[in-house]
Amino acid sequence: MAEHSSDHLRFPQWQPQYQAALMELNHILLLGRVTEAEYAIFERLQSLEGTPNCESRFDELLAIEDALASLRLLKREQADFSEHS
Numbered sequence: 001m002a003e004h005s006s007d008h009l010r011f012p013q014w015q016p017q018y019q020a021a022l023m024e025l026n027h028i029l030l031l032g033r034v035t036e037a038e039y040a041i042f043e044r045l046q047s048l049e050g051t052p053n054c055e056s057r058f059d060e061l062l063a064i065e066d067a068l069a070s071l072r073l074l075k076r077e078q079a080d081f082s083e084h085s
Helices: 015-023 027-048 055-083
Strands: none
């Protein structure tokens, strides 16, 4: 899979891993990509603790919420795929 530049990402601390999970087509590798994305998001959330509330922080927290929902869906679809394989 091609690596993607983080130059154009709004939240480069975790979006590259998130995008890699979304784009992973190999079901064997998908769960690992999802785990990497979740870990990157977890690390970012820890680094955001104690930072002042501002619009950009709020925007990132909303993006993280959406990303985590998508990752949960990917995991659920992966589980369904595994059951039917």
